[in-house]
Amino acid sequence: MDTSDDSRLDRAVGRVLNVGVTASSACLGIGLGLSMFAGTAGAAHLLLNAGLVVLMATPVGRVIISVREYALERDWAFVLLTTIVLLELAGSLLAAVR
């Protein structure tokens, strides 16, 4: 097994992280601007929370992409490991809402 096989996964992960950071920063920046200077509380609140959710969803998204890529490569050991990480993150979500 050669680690250089992971270059496709590498690119996919890079894309997810890039899109996530850009989208969340945009939401947070506009939301912060609105909440400080425009007095539009509703829109600001929505954008700020959307930005935070996208921020936290970004690493989760790259784990999901990894599960998919490892499944396509039929690398079952890593499908299992990345799935465990997803389950642990689901545990965090559960601990967050109760």
Place this chain on the structure above:
Amino acid sequence: MPLITPTLAAIVFGAGAVAGGLGALLGIGGGVFLVPFLNLALNFPFTAAAAISLTTVIATSSAVSAGRTGKHLINLRLGMVLEVATVAGSLLGGVTAQFLAQSTLQKLFGIVAAVVAVVMVSRIGRRNVILDPSADPGVLGGRFYDEESGGVVTYRVKKLPVALFASFLAGDVSSLLGIGGGVIKVPALNAWCGVPLRAAAATSAFMIGVTATGGAVIYYGHGQLIPSLAAAAVLGVQVGSWSGLRIGDRAPVRWLKLLMAAVLVVVSALMFIHSRG
């Protein structure tokens, strides 16, 4: 808790920029500076400070790792394996933080800040070791082109249980204290597990995003994350770390490390003093 005003948001943005810049220059996360500033200087509850700091950890991890993919510096496989331990740790830490008194968290932070200071000073001149490029990296090892030495570095991962334990501890501390946890993982991976420093640092920076998410989600769900200030801190840290990376080699990093180690010793002492009320 202070009232949220544009001035306060500007202060938090500035604090984030300084923390992010220092983090990029020193090769550590900025959380260890941001959390005490929010908690001790601005009087936010420790949990609110940790929550805000964790969001900046996620943003830094995603931004830095996005720019690094394709260079093989991040060891994806090793990262995925160790994340099983870091995220388990951060889940535990996030749940535990809900039950601990602020004074306990401050004492814990005091200890970790002192450890960071010692690690920073003791590893001040550390460089990579070049291994035989024809060696077989195995399943978890890696191979990357090292710009500093101009050669290909190949390494195998040794003592995986040690790496897993350090990762679990790092994840736990990350959630409890609002830092990335690289300060625990990177020296362990480098000193005991055979991972070259730059690969260990890049892989750790990659892992802390998902690790911090495990904790941040819990704080967010419990209403401890203040969205507008998290936004200010995240944007500040991004500006700061971008600038820090640009300044990069021109900065007197050695002196900066000594100075910041001294700052951390003071932070550690302040945390202990505050924890006693």
